[in-house]
Amino acid sequence: MLCDPGxxxxxxxxxxxxxxxxxxxPIRFRVLSMGAVAFTLGNRETDIFxxxxxxxxxxxxxxxxxxxxxxxxRVLWICKGPGPDRCVAMDLDGPEKALEMLAALGFERTGxxxxxxxxxxxxxxxxxxxxLDGVGVFVEVAVMTDDADSLPQWADRVEALSDRIGLDPLxxxxxxxxxxxxxxxxxx
Numbered sequence: 166m167l168c169d170p171g172x173x174x175x176x177x178x179x180x181x182x183x184x185x186x187x188x189x190x191p192i193r194f195r196v197l198s199m200g201a202v203a204f205t206l207g208n209r210e211t212d213i214f215x216x217x218x219x220x221x222x223x224x225x226x227x228x229x230x231x232x233x234x235x236x237x238x239r240v241l242w243i244c245k246g247p248g249p250d251r252c253v254a255m256d257l258d259g260p261e262k263a264l265e266m267l268a269a270l271g272f273e274r275t276g277x278x279x280x281x282x283x284x285x286x287x288x289x290x291x292x293x294x295x296x297l298d299g300v301g302v303f304v305e306v307a308v309m310t311d312d313a314d315s316l317p318q319w320a321d322r323v324e325a326l327s328d329r330i331g332l333d334p335l336x337x338x339x340x341x342x343x344x345x346x347x348x349x350x351x352x353x
Contacts, residue, residue, distance in 0.1 A: 176252075176309030176310045176311045177251065177252070177253050177310075177311050177313075178250045178251060178252060178309065178310050178311070178312075178313060178316060179250060179252035179307055179308070179309045180250055180307060180308050180309075180310070180316055180319040180320050180323050181305055181306070181307035181323070182305065182306050182307070182323050182324060182327055182332075182337060183303055183304070183305045183337065183338045183339075184303060184304045184305075184306075184327065184332045184333070184336040184337055184338065185301050185302070185303055185336050185338045186302055186303065186304055186332070186336060187302070188302070189294045189296075189302055189304065191331065192294070192304055192330055192331055192332065193283075193285075193294060195329075195330045195331055196285055196287060196292055196330055197285075199287060199329070199330070200287065201285040201286060201287040201292065202285065202286050202287075203283070203284075203285055204284040204285060204286055204291070205234070205237050205239075205282070205283065205284045206283045206284075207236070207281070207283065208234045208235065208236070208237050208281070208282045208283070208284075209234070209235050209236075209279060209280075209281055209282075210232055210233070210234050210235075210279065210280050210281075210282050211232070211233045211277065211278075211279050212230050212231070212232050212277065212278050212279075212280075212342070212343070213230065213231040213232075213233070213260075213264070213274060213276075213277050214228060214229070214230055214274065214275045214276040214277065214278075214343055215229040215230070215231065215267055215272040215273065215274060215275060216228075216229065216272065216273065216275045217271055217272060217273070218271065218273055220275075222246075223275075225246065225247050226246045226247045226248060227244070227245060227246035227247050228243070228244070228245040228246060228341070228343065229242075229243075229244055229267070229272065230242075230243040230244075230245070231243075231257075231260050231263060231264060231267075233260055234282075239256060240256065240257040240258070240259055240260050240263075241254050241255070241256060241257070242254065242255050242257055242263055250316055252309070275347075276343055276346065276347045278297065278342055278343065278346050279297075279298075280295050280296060280297045280342065281295065281296040281297075282294065282295050282296075287326070289308050289322075290306060290307065290308050290322075290323065290326055291307055291308070292304065292305065292306050292307075292330075293305040293307070295342075297342060297345075297346070300342065300345050300346060301345075303338060304330075304332060306323050306326055306327045306330070306332070307323065308322070308323060
């Protein structure tokens with residue numbers, strides 16, 4: 166079991182499964198009964214999506230996201246793709262200078278979404294409980310790694326844990342939240 170919460174978000178790859186659910190509470194109960202530890206509860210996350218004016222990131226299966234989290238105060242710069250598992254993130258002191266620098270490099274805002282999120286840690290995994298107004302309620306089970314060769318094994322472990330906490334494979338949501346809110350297909 167990892168002791169440092171930061172270890173859960175270190176790596177260049179994220180194996181994640183997202184499930185659309187009707188009710189978070191039965192799943193939360195199972196996760197807590199398995200020994201999960203709360204990392205952040207009641208966060209409101211605003212994701213600002215960025216791309217070049219020609220949409221080259223989107224067409225290459227990539228995303229640039231600035232994530233602002235309150236009340237935790239964290240700010241993340243997240244790069245996803247190419248491909249569904251590639252994900253690199255770093256903490257920032259604040260979003261203003263980073264957004265200004267990205268704008269100077271030709272990046273434009275292509276969308277924004279807000280979600281309510283609780284994050285729990287269970288062994289190597291992070292489990293998120295998300296609510297997006299007008300979109301739905303979701304549970305994500307994920308793990309990060311630097312080892313590209315281990316991705317198939319991690320995918321099996323993520324799916325096994327998802328099954329143990331009562332998530333139905335028929336409930337898997339393959340679209341990103343951005344795609345669900347803007348109609349475009351982007352990596353999760």
